[in-house]
Amino acid sequence: MAATDTPPPAPSLPSFEAEAQTRAARRNRLLTLPALLIIGIFGVLPLLIILVYSFLEAGPYGGVVWNFSTEAYVNFLFQADIFSDKLTFAPAYLLIYLRSFLFAVATTLVCLILGFPTAYFMATRPPRQRNLWVLLITIPFWSNLLVRTLAIMFIIRDEGLINSILMGMGVIDHPITMLYTNFAVLLGLLYAFLPFMVLPLYASLEKLDFRLVEAAYDLYATRWRVLWRVIVPASLPGIVAGCLLVFIPTLGAYVTPLILGGGTHLMIGDLIAQQFGSGRNWPLGSSQALILMAVVLIALFVYVRNTTGRTPHG
Amino acid sequence: MQAAKLGAETSPREREGAAQEAAPVISIREVSKVFGQGVAAFTALDRVQIDIGQNEFFTLLGPSGCGKTTLLRLIAGFDYPTMGEIRLFGQDIARQPPFKRPINTVFQNYALFPHMTVGQNVGFGLEMLGRPKAEIAGRVDEMLRLVRMEALKDRRTSEISGGQQQRVALARALAPQPKVLLLDEPLSALDYKLRKEMQIELKRLQHETGITFIFVTHDQEEALTMSDRIAVMSGGRVLQIGSAHDIYERPTERFVANFIGETNFLEGQVQGGGSVALDAGSVVPALPPEGFAPSGRVTVVIRPEHARLVPSGTAGSLAGTVSNAVYFGTDTHYHVTLGDGSEFMVRQQNSRASASHEIGAPVGVAIDEGAARMLRD
Ligand SMILES: Nc1ncnc2c1ncn2[C@@H]1O[C@H](COP(=O)(O)OP(=O)(O)OP(=O)(O)O)[C@@H](O)[C@H]1O
Ligand SMILES: [Mg+2]
Numbered sequence: 001m002a003a004t005d006t007p008p009p010a011p012s013l014p015s016f017e018a019e020a021q022t023r024a025a026r027r028n029r030l031l032t033l034p035a036l037l038i039i040g041i042f043g044v045l046p047l048l049i050i051l052v053y054s055f056l057e058a059g060p061y062g063g064v065v066w067n068f069s070t071e072a073y074v075n076f077l078f079q080a081d082i083f084s085d086k087l088t089f090a091p092a093y094l095l096i097y098l099r100s101f102l103f104a105v106a107t108t109l110v111c112l113i114l115g116f117p118t119a120y121f122m123a124t125r126p127p128r129q130r131n132l133w134v135l136l137i138t139i140p141f142w143s144n145l146l147v148r149t150l151a152i153m154f155i156i157r158d159e160g161l162i163n164s165i166l167m168g169m170g171v172i173d174h175p176i177t178m179l180y181t182n183f184a185v186l187l188g189l190l191y192a193f194l195p196f197m198v199l200p201l202y203a204s205l206e207k208l209d210f211r212l213v214e215a216a217y218d219l220y221a222t223r224w225r226v227l228w229r230v231i232v233p234a235s236l237p238g239i240v241a242g243c244l245l246v247f248i249p250t251l252g253a254y255v256t257p258l259i260l261g262g263g264t265h266l267m268i269g270d271l272i273a274q275q276f277g278s279g280r281n282w283p284l285g286s287s288q289a290l291i292l293m294a295v296v297l298i299a300l301f302v303y304v305r306n307t308t309g310r311t312p313h314g
Numbered sequence: 315m316q317a318a319k320l321g322a323e324t325s326p327r328e329r330e331g332a333a334q335e336a337a338p339v340i341s342i343r344e345v346s347k348v349f350g351q352g353v354a355a356f357t358a359l360d361r362v363q364i365d366i367g368q369n370e371f372f373t374l375l376g377p378s379g380c381g382k383t384t385l386l387r388l389i390a391g392f393d394y395p396t397m398g399e400i401r402l403f404g405q406d407i408a409r410q411p412p413f414k415r416p417i418n419t420v421f422q423n424y425a426l427f428p429h430m431t432v433g434q435n436v437g438f439g440l441e442m443l444g445r446p447k448a449e450i451a452g453r454v455d456e457m458l459r460l461v462r463m464e465a466l467k468d469r470r471t472s473e474i475s476g477g478q479q480q481r482v483a484l485a486r487a488l489a490p491q492p493k494v495l496l497l498d499e500p501l502s503a504l505d506y507k508l509r510k511e512m513q514i515e516l517k518r519l520q521h522e523t524g525i526t527f528i529f530v531t532h533d534q535e536e537a538l539t540m541s542d543r544i545a546v547m548s549g550g551r552v553l554q555i556g557s558a559h560d561i562y563e564r565p566t567e568r569f570v571a572n573f574i575g576e577t578n579f580l581e582g583q584v585q586g587g588g589s590v591a592l593d594a595g596s597v598v599p600a601l602p603p604e605g606f607a608p609s610g611r612v613t614v615v616i617r618p619e620h621a622r623l624v625p626s627g628t629a630g631s632l633a634g635t636v637s638n639a640v641y642f643g644t645d646t647h648y649h650v651t652l653g654d655g656s657e658f659m660v661r662q663q664n665s666r667a668s669a670s671h672e673i674g675a676p677v678g679v680a681i682d683e684g685a686a687r688m689l690r691d
Contacts, residue, residue, distance in 0.1 A: 209425065211421055211423065211425040212425050212427060212428075214390075214392050214412070214419075214421075214425070215419070215421060215425040215426075215427070216427075216438070216442075217391075217392070217411065217412040217413050218390055218391075218392075218412050218413075218417075218418055218419045218487075219413075219418065219438050219439035219442055219486070219487075219490065220413045220439055220442040220443050220490065221413055221438075221442045222413055222442075225442060229438075230427065233429045234428070234429065
């Protein structure tokens, strides 16, 4: 960098430097090889397979027939009439995507609203207590998601814990139906993904200099304004990370909507799984997986652009 | 120009206060602060009593942990006193949140908002007060001019030096025209030269804005050179309040005398007519602190520059032998062991006329008229 300001040095020196640099670069590339191999074999290759499959015909009992076809993509939005082969608009899949998207947005928002005070509470504990709180937040990860989701099922079903207690106390005389509703799915998603919101939020709130909060109070900012003008901007990286970590896996969630939605409140993940299972339409499943990816990428792009654009100098 | 502008905006109550002269801006009444409870309870402030007047540069001076920051935080409103009242123009504000107090703080580490520019930082207080945009813009420029930072208005706060951050913090705290400005060791993070510059700058700002400054430091030199009045604190208590001259020349307690400058303590017996018979063998006139009637044994304090070395045996002098002499260029510090075994230091200016004294030589120590003061202890 400094070399641009100084008069051109002897020609031998830069060439020697350049040589040393290329050697260092070569060595670095060699070190990244194992990681690149793993990503290549288990990341890119399957994606290519899915891409190829999505343009093939479905085999009668699953698998693919090697004929080029765009049917999988057309079927995403349209349905061919059995007799006339005429295409009619069929929004069934699109609606599931839309539902999933809404579920993901709702889950992210509720996680943010619930997670922020939690993370703030954790970050304002005395330093030695904080690790304990982090540990408590990670306790759910110690057991399998499937088991935890089944536990929710036992709590909210008609004969479950909540209804038995309420009926036992005489508050209600018919059980409240919670299982297999949108509420159940949302509850399950919230439960599963809340820690992914709390942890990054905590990480950035912990770094927050609380003297800034005092400074803002001192300069006539009310509590609400301190939150919006100082705390939120300072924890923006955590908010961005937390929202991504919740939104993306929620959009593709599989176990939770399957168990708590009871097969009637499907999300994208279930839809894709169905195509590879009972639907026996691998190309359709492949195309839907790719469409999901495209949706996530677009959402990500828009989101990151907006959130970083809002902070000055971002 | 700044002073005139600010003066025009003072409230009627304030003008009245200035007219009465004696009415304090801030009045701290019997304030105590206890942290924790039960056996873990810790008294950080113990019945503190201070009145600070209009446009005063008031300094809280004391060693680390004596409760300076705690007191400042109570005045700012970040914490509430366990007991007592904090009055602003006669009104108790001790339970008001910080954003309702017309008091601003310059924090020790500046606490500038990192996601805002210099200008946005300075304008923050006015923005929160809901002032019109045009007024804020004008005032921000004015403040930045006051601290000589106009050129860096659009910089981020992370892109300016420590001294510049200091100025921005000052401008930010002054912009809403507080009645009182609190400064918690604002210069301690700066290097020596910059600190000297900022000391002058602070005095200038205080003079130009006419705002009451409450300044915290544990640097006695800083306190002596800058303050109108100083409160010396120790262990949560205010030991003495007075001008720099008062505190230095007429310390009332051993701690104060010891904390500020170098001092000699001599033990003695009180005699009638305001004099003390020193154990070292002479009777010196000494005044007691105000409102203190001494009797029996007392400690007398004498500053090293208020004594002279005289030939051994001079009438009225204390007899002793030179135990050490340290040369400081402009002056020499002589350590003398007196008759009762106590150590006494004499600071003597070096001039061609002044005689030098050998170590081990017998000398007399003559104490200047009126230099000895009794301590409350
Ligand atoms: N929140 C608190 N809880 C318990 N003790 C506290 C708290 N804040 C301060 N203290 C104690 O009160 C005493 C006074 O602290 P304070 O910060 O006011 O000292 P200070 O005079 O500002 O010292 P320094 O010059 O080191 O800044 C200290 O002993 C400190 O440990
Ligand atoms: Mg302090």
